[in-house]
Amino acid sequence: MQSMLNKSRASAKRKDALSSTPMKKSDITRQRVLEVTSDLFRRNGYQATSMRDIAAALGMKSGSLYYYYDSKEALLAAILNDNIDATLAGLKQVVANLPADATARQKFEAAIAASVKTISQAGDMAVASAQTLSFLQEPEFSEQSEHRRAYNQFWRDIIIEGKEKGEIRKDLPDAVASMAIVGALTFVAEWYESDRSSTDNIGAIFSRLFFDGMHA
Amino acid sequence: MQSMLNKSRASAKRKDALSSTPMKKSDITRQRVLEVTSDLFRRNGYQATSMRDIAAALGMKSGSLYYYYDSKEALLAAILNDNIDATLAGLKQVVANLPADATARQKFEAAIAASVKTISQAGDMAVASAQTLSFLQEPEFSEQSEHRRAYNQFWRDIIIEGKEKGEIRKDLPDAVASMAIVGALTFVAEWYESDRSSTDNIGAIFSRLFFDGMHA
DNA sequence: GTCTATACTATGATAGAC
DNA sequence: GTCTATCATAGTATAGAC
Numbered sequence: 001m002q003s004m005l006n007k008s009r010a011s012a013k014r015k016d017a018l019s020s021t022p023m024k025k026s027d028i029t030r031q032r033v034l035e036v037t038s039d040l041f042r043r044n045g046y047q048a049t050s051m052r053d054i055a056a057a058l059g060m061k062s063g064s065l066y067y068y069y070d071s072k073e074a075l076l077a078a079i080l081n082d083n084i085d086a087t088l089a090g091l092k093q094v095v096a097n098l099p100a101d102a103t104a105r106q107k108f109e110a111a112i113a114a115s116v117k118t119i120s121q122a123g124d125m126a127v128a129s130a131q132t133l134s135f136l137q138e139p140e141f142s143e144q145s146e147h148r149r150a151y152n153q154f155w156r157d158i159i160i161e162g163k164e165k166g167e168i169r170k171d172l173p174d175a176v177a178s179m180a181i182v183g184a185l186t187f188v189a190e191w192y193e194s195d196r197s198s199t200d201n202i203g204a205i206f207s208r209l210f211f212d213g214m215h216a
Numbered sequence: 217m218q219s220m221l222n223k224s225r226a227s228a229k230r231k232d233a234l235s236s237t238p239m240k241k242s243d244i245t246r247q248r249v250l251e252v253t254s255d256l257f258r259r260n261g262y263q264a265t266s267m268r269d270i271a272a273a274l275g276m277k278s279g280s281l282y283y284y285y286d287s288k289e290a291l292l293a294a295i296l297n298d299n300i301d302a303t304l305a306g307l308k309q310v311v312a313n314l315p316a317d318a319t320a321r322q323k324f325e326a327a328i329a330a331s332v333k334t335i336s337q338a339g340d341m342a343v344a345s346a347q348t349l350s351f352l353q354e355p356e357f358s359e360q361s362e363h364r365r366a367y368n369q370f371w372r373d374i375i376i377e378g379k380e381k382g383e384i385r386k387d388l389p390d391a392v393a394s395m396a397i398v399g400a401l402t403f404v405a406e407w408y409e410s411d412r413s414s415t416d417n418i419g420a421i422f423s424r425l426f427f428d429g430m431h432a
Numbered sequence: 433g434t435c436t437a438t439a440c441t442a443t444g445a446t447a448g449a450c
Numbered sequence: 451g452t453c454t455a456t457c458a459t460a461g462t463a464t465a466g467a468c
Contacts, residue, residue, distance in 0.1 A: 047289075050444085051445085052442090052443080060451095060453085061453055064453070067451060070445095071444075073263075135261065135351075159430065168431060170432075172421070172424075173413075176418055177430060179400070180422060180425055181400075184403075187396075187400075210425070213431075214393060215384065215427050216383055241434080242434070276436085278460095278461085282462070283435065
């Protein structure tokens, strides 16, 4: 479920100056390539999906894919990065739509709820962990790190703001705490089953857990 | 860092009745295969490591590997499962070594500390997320699920015990909370850098975060 | 029971014609 | 932009040596 604000330029053949000419034909196709590939990866897995499979689903030949992306790995990186960016943009919007006098806790709860929903819906790979297995190699690895960093920073900023407002204890290291949150959220994609518990429930449980803790 | 109690039989060619004859030569070699492969995967990544690379590092030919493991994927699954098992065994031991009258919180703290240490040391793939990308296919997928389940259950049991002792709020859904914890722990492998913060620190921060929350 | 030699097939990728 | 070769290499199967 790619967001509508998904620009899909990440990891494209060349990093062009950000959208000077709006939409060439190749950009349209590149977008299609990404959508179809994302769908195949999600359904059949990265490994089980061959470049020929992707090309066939697009009605083209495997060689043509390389006009749009340098490699299969670049294709994966683009999908991952786009998902991160789209998720982050969605979160920012949700928080921005809150009343101006919203507490840090309210922002946190809204962001968690939106995050859980996005990640579980469509099994979004959002901040997916393609790292542990050294799945991505250079240069895709470094590029992905940038996108992750921005995503992590979002959570860190909420914590920092909460500290400033006196809602969050000042001795909590925001760098570590934000990683715990991101980790817990990322992992949702791996265990969530649509029938078990609603995403709203999970979001509420997470919010309460991180804010109030487990203690009785 | 494979634990010493690592049996390394997971995903072997056949599920033999658990260790009737203790150590045949092939078992020794199988163990070596796993260690060398684990090292290569960790250093160069799963994809960048070919079966021929593995065989060469072992001083054998690629075809010979198939005497021990059915596929490259089975090799990965065995490593992943072994790591989960070893991590879990270590955690259980740490908790078992606590005084009999230890509180649930103390158990939790000890387990978190041990977990962070294991996961960060040697970039252990412990409960690694090879799932998001549908990396593992059947039958390895189902097999891995079993090992994960056992690991998750460990955390869930601690929470349940805490509830019974009145240390943890009863309205906390243990299934979801344990997933949050496992997710946060798993994710440590992806951001931990040995120079930044000591594992002890991270463990303490995590324990406090999950028990007391972020609130001021 | 343990390993090698060898070959088969599919894959990711490239170069050049259209 | 897209296709048509074409290539090198990958994972894997197997027959048979020791």
